[in-house]
Amino acid sequence: MKTMAVSEFKAKCIAVLRAAQRSGEPLLVTRRGRPLARIEPISDQVSERRLGLYRGRMRIRGDVVHATSADDWDMLA
Numbered sequence: 032m033k034t035m036a037v038s039e040f041k042a043k044c045i046a047v048l049r050a051a052q053r054s055g056e057p058l059l060v061t062r063r064g065r066p067l068a069r070i071e072p073i074s075d076q077v078s079e080r081r082l083g084l085y086r087g088r089m090r091i092r093g094d095v096v097h098a099t100s101a102d103d104w105d106m107l108a
Contacts (some may be wrong), residue, residue: 034059068092 033056040047040060048070051058057071 032057032060033058036060037062040070 035058037060047058051070052072055072057069059066060068060070
């Protein structure tokens, strides 16, 4: 498993995430030589399953009739 210092990860975050997604290899991010986080791509199969979990279960009913003021929200809290 490759390792990378957190400072380098911060500077190259998007490129590192894309590379991990392409290669499928996990990456260990370290701070002062100690493990901080593990970057691991999610397989397409898992992400599709999670996204489809709520398919068809959420429905919007009704409509917004009028806008509320900030005072109305305070009463609800």
